[in-house]
Amino acid sequence: MMTGKLIDRPIAVTMTIIAVIVLGMVAIGLLPVSLMPEVDIPQITVQVNAPGYSAREVERSLSGLRGQLRQISHLKELRSEANNGSGSIFMEFEHGTDVKFIFIEVNEKIDKAVASLPRELERPKVVKASATDIPAFFINMTIADEGGHRFLQLSRFAADVISKRVEQIPEVALVDISGLSLPEILVTPNEHKLKALGITEDKLEAAINENNRSLGDISIKDGHYRWNIRFISEIKTKEDIEEINLNIDGRVFKFKELATVTEQPARHKGIVKSDGKRAVALAVVKQSDAKMSDLKSSLESVMEQFNKEYPDVEFLITRDQTRLLDYSITNLRNNILLGALLACLVIFLFLQDFRSPFLVTITIPLSLIVSLLFFFLAGISINIISLSGLILGIGMMVDNSIIVIDNITQLFERGKSLRESVIKGVAEVFTPMLSSVLTTCSVFLPLVFLSGIAGALFYDQAMAVTIGLFSSLIVAVIVIPVYYYMFYKRTDGPVKNRFISGISLFDYHAAYERGLKWVFRHQRLVWAMFILVLPLTFMLYKVIDKSKLPPVTHDDIIMLIDWNLQLDIDESDRRIQELTSTGEEFISHKTTFAGSQQFMLSHTPDLTQTEVMVYLKATGPETLEDLENRLSEEIKARYPEATFRFTPSDNIFNMIFSDKEYNLTAKLLSKDNTPPNPDKLNILLEKIHTQMPKFYIEPVRWQEVIMLTTKPEMMSLYKAEQQNIHNIISNAARERRLFSINHGNYSVPIIVGDENDYIEDVLALKARNADGIEIPLSELVAETRVRDFKSVTSGLEGSYYPLNLSVNDKSVPEVMKSIERIVKEDGSFDVIFSGSYFSNRTLIKELVIILTVALLLLFFILAAQFESLIQPFIILSEVVVDIFGAMLVLWMFGSGLNLMSMIGIVVMSGIIINDSILKVDTINRLRKEGYSLIRAIMTGGMRRLKPIIMTSLTTILAIAPFLFRGDMGSDLQYPLSLALIGGMVVGTIVSIFFIPVFYYNIYKRREK
Incomplete structure (x- = not known):
């Protein structure tokens, strides 16, 4: 009835459309653009500063804090690491926890525990993880001539002038600095x-x-x-x-x-170098509510001024977060356009008429504008997740319009009037179309209940598809009928274009009829193939690789090295420059951070004197793996005692989905619940290495400490004072600070003493006793060297040594058995296993449960639509075969099962049955009109053949651009696209040929 009134008022409908378009364009301009959806990151870190304390002493302080913090509700993981002079406790909470309240609770627990800490320790700091922790840019400042006091002047210039001018940019919250050379x-x-x-x-x-x-x-x-x-x-x-x-x-x-x-310049404890030249590094932190694009344009303008005003200083912007955002968003927008064009091409080839395809194609931009308007109203930003949802919905957006136009055209061609064809054509398909939209949206509903941040993130994708589908449904039942009636009311109906008709090389109607007859003649073979699919699907699930997320293309990486020797900072820097030069042909830029850094925020790891962090930008994504392999081989060959690892460069995606776990970690715990004994641990690791030689066992991170112990007898004999000896040693090491002169951004310490390069020189110094007699220090103190852990790791299970192993999934059970056997034979340790191998399987099992829930929801919706408990089984039976097709394509292309591919399988299950819903609904309607069972099946299949093929092709081609990888958005959606395409191809064949056979076998007895 509504359709009849609308087709008589085309001007009112047109004005409404224009008004919606205007509102949509305004909303598009106001929509925030970000790389990822805005979600709370449920992570809190407690930092303890304990200068002068060893790792074991810090661990004793952390154990009391852990006892208090483990009582906090919703705690998912607790892990601490004690180092020389500092320690940290990392806590991760269940997703959905209010981080603000947890932050307050953590501070309350620390206030209770402070009384048990040594008095000289400062109150531990509590840091809440946030997306704004990651700097938007790093600016490296270098000069050609670093000699004399030139670099000291550059440091003052960077701290006093450059950082202040950058902080004046409205979008900048803070400029964090490291690499400064400070005076003393x-x-x-x-x-x-x-x-x-x-x-x-x-x-x-x-x-x-x-x-x-x-x-x-x-x-x-x-x-x-x-x-x-x-x-x-x-x-x-x-x-x-x-x-x-x-x-x-x-x-x-x-x-x-x-x-x-x-x-003079103070003795540096850390160095920053940019492409081999000493540099000052400025980390630019964005205001939380500022747009990345505004920040980038403002910073580029300021950089241009700097280059003109200070030609002697070179400014280099690195680790640009906006580059990743711009590249991903641009590629996704291009994929939207390409997918829409491919869908339009299919429509033109099948409908073979210019007016009907034009009607279909206008639904894409109109549905997109309406969708983005609802994005604004729902508070959803434009990001790689929501845009991916829109792309996923593009193919489905045109489905409703194709079905409406095809049904109207069929009625018109069968002799009904245009007005009756339009009104009846919309009425006939509205219920199955609404059911199809609901079934597609219903499969997204369980995805929101994914544990962890993944569920919150894919809320955006679920909402994007839901909004897109309902927008297209509204357009299909309100806009399409009005303009179809307006276009054809002065004609005798759609006229096929001769040129396009000539392109048709394949008579799919005749092929369908032959194929369906063959299937009916060989029903036993068809059923045998259907039954065989079940064990094959189970076998594929067992052999296919499983991971949390698909690999994401990137051209930069972070390398962390611990030399495991008490090296001087200059030697550490020399080594890293020499090492990175071996991969020079693969590197376009490198920034090295050697030793402790001066950054205030926690965006860069706390490095000790013997540690180095290197940011490496490769010449391209294809050379990054070669660079990693080259550097790994060089480190193992040149510095076998060093430990190293590669991690992705920081961005919001890596922060949210931080998967820093090794595939398998064996936690080695002492039987007496104390930190592992170094000597016993070394023996155990040697046994593991001997019996498992093909796996790389990284060296234990040791430290060697010189212990100077006073000799009580000699001290009494010579009347020497311990404080006097301490002062002499402090002076010799230039560590005796009187006070500091404040100069605003930095302070100048006043130090008494003279540097001695060797311990022998220090012990040769003389101490004056109470009688004024000088005694050599070597007579008063004894020198010993002690080796101990550089860091002590603990968790809810107590202190342990983490033995990290990079093992493929198939070898994990065997490796676990071997380690358990070796540990049991040793007798000094217990072992607990953790790692991504376990968390990945937990996630996949969770997604299997979600798929089951989605199928149940589909059954309920279909049962309500058809008022039958049998017909939902007919429609859902094809899902089993479709899942096999999806997994087969994933296995063939080496993608494996992960969060994205499993979401693709869940989504595919909701999309693919839309064809079968329409077919079964048409067969039911024809049987009510008096058609026999076999004639209703043949006629219904023939009538729905074209829309089924068209809707499947438009959906497949809309997501096909994702198969061309190269940016984060496409990489994430690649396995999802493979699963969808594999399932859709198989599902279309099943819907066309298998569903009629199943329907026939269910109802043939009732027909008799």
């Missing part, structure tokens, strides 16, 4: 003069401290007024120190007469 003022006493005057270094230190005092305000009354008097005596420069006066036995000396005061 070194006071080196003249030992001969001090000895001649009979004074010690303590006299010089007291003089410096005495002249650096700032007393508080003193209030003095002056008649009717009261004045504040401030007394300031501060040291600002090295000249202030040199001019200090000292009265020694009635004689006044200038400080510079008794010591040398030098302002």
Whole structure:
């Protein structure tokens, strides 16, 4: 009835469409664009700073904190790592947990545990994971001439000028800096003069401290007024120190007469290098509500100004997060256009008329605009997940229009009037079309219940498909009938174009009729093939590879190395530059971070003096694997004691789906629940390596420490003081800091001492006792060397050593048995296994359950539509064969089962039965009109043949562009596309030939 009124008011419908288009275009301009949907990341890290503490001492402090933190609700994983001078506790919570409340609860637990920590430790810091933790850009600043004090000047310039100007950009929240060369003022006493005057270094230190005092305000009354008097005596420069006066036995000396005061670059604990040149690295952190595109354009404008104003300084932008976003979004938009064009081509070839295909093709942009308008209303951003959902929906968007036009045309060709054909044509197919949309959307509903962040992310994809399908349904039943009636009311009906008709090389109607007759003659063979599919599907499931996510194309990577030796920072830098030069032909850029860095935020790992992080950008995605292999071989050959690993470069996708687990990790725990004994562990690892030589066992991360222990007898004999010995050693190592002069962005420490390069030089120094006698330190202290773990790892099960293994899935059970046997024979350890091998299987099992739930939902919807419990079984029977087809294609193309391919199988199950729904609905209607069973099956199949083939082809071709990989969006959707295409191809054949046979066998007895 509604259709009859609408076709008489084309102007009102047109104006409504224009109004919706205008609103949609405004909404498109306001939609936020991001790489991934905005989701809370349920991760919190507790950081403990413990300078001077060993890893084992830090672990003792962390154990009390772990005891408190493990009581927090919704805790999924807890893991701590204790290092020299610091420690951290990583916590991951169940998805859906309110991270804000958990953050408060974690702080409360820490407040309770603080009393049990050593007094000298600062309160642990709590850091909440956020997408804004990842810098949008890194800016590397270098100069051609690094000699003298030039790099010190560059560091001051970067901290005082460049960082401030970049922070003035409205979209920038913070600029984090590392690689600075900071100044220090070194006071080196003249030992001969001090000895001649009979004074010690303590006299010089007291003089410096005495002249650096700032007393508080003193209030003095002056008649009717009261004045504040401030007394300031501060040291600002090295000249202030040199001019200090000292009265020694009635004689006044200038400080510079008794010591040398030098302002120089401080000894660096870390170095940053950009393509081999020393650099200052600036990490640009985006405001949380700012757009990436706005930030990029603003930063590029500022960079242009810098290049003009400071030609001696080279500015290089690296790790550009917007590049990944722009590339992925652009490719997805291109895929939308290509998919739409391919779908239009199919429509033109099949309908062989220009007016009807034009009607179908306008539904794509119109449905997209309506969909994006609903995106805005639903608060969904444009990202690679929601755009992928739209692309998935494009093929299905035209399905409804194709079905409506085909049904109207068939009625028109059978002699009914145009008005009656339009009204009846829409009415006949509306119910099965609505059922098809509901069944397609229903398979997405269980996906939202995926555990973890994956469920929240694919909410966007489910909503995108749902919105797209309902938009296309509205367009198909409201817009298409109006313009179909308007286009053909002055004609005798659709006229086939001669040119397009000439292109048709295949009579699919005749082929279908022959094929269907053959199937009916060989029903036993068909049923045998159907039954055989069940065990074949189970076999494929067993042999196919399983993973969490498909591999994503990228051209950059992070390499982390621990040399496992107590190397000086300069030697560490020399090694890494020499190592990366071996893969020079594969590298377009490299940034090396050697030693501890100065970044304030946690976007870069905390490195020790013996660790190096290297950002490597390859010449292309195809050379990245060659680069990894080359560097791995070189490290194993040159530095066998070093440990190393490669991780993807930071971006929001890797942060959300961080899969830093090894495929298999054997957690080796001591029987007495204490941290593993190094010597016993070494023996066990040697046994494992001997009995499993084909697997790479990375070296244990050791550290060697020089222990200086005072000799109590000698200390008493020589009347030596322990504090005096400590001061002498601190001076020798330039670690005795008096105070610091604040210069805004940085401070200049005042240090007393003189650097000695060798421990022998330190032990050769002399300490003066209470009687003024000098005794060599070698007489008072004993030197020993101790080897221990560089880090201690713990979890809910206690302290353990993680033995990480890169093992393929098929070998995992065998490797686990071997390790269990070796550990049992050793007797000193227990073993617990974890890793992605287990989590991947848990995810796949969860998706199998979701598929089962989706099929049940489909059954309920179909039973309600057909008012039958048998016909849903007829329609859903094809899903078994379709799943086999999908898995066979995945196996043939080496994609395997993962989150995306399983989602593809679930979605395919909802899409593919749409054809069978229409066919069964048509057969039912023809039987009610008086057709015999076999004639209804043949006629219904012939009538629905064209729309079934067209809708399948448009869906397949719409997602076909995903098969051309090269960006993150296409890589993610590649296995989903394979599963859909494989299932759709097989499903179309099953729908055309098998469903009629099944229907016939169910109802032939009732017909008799």
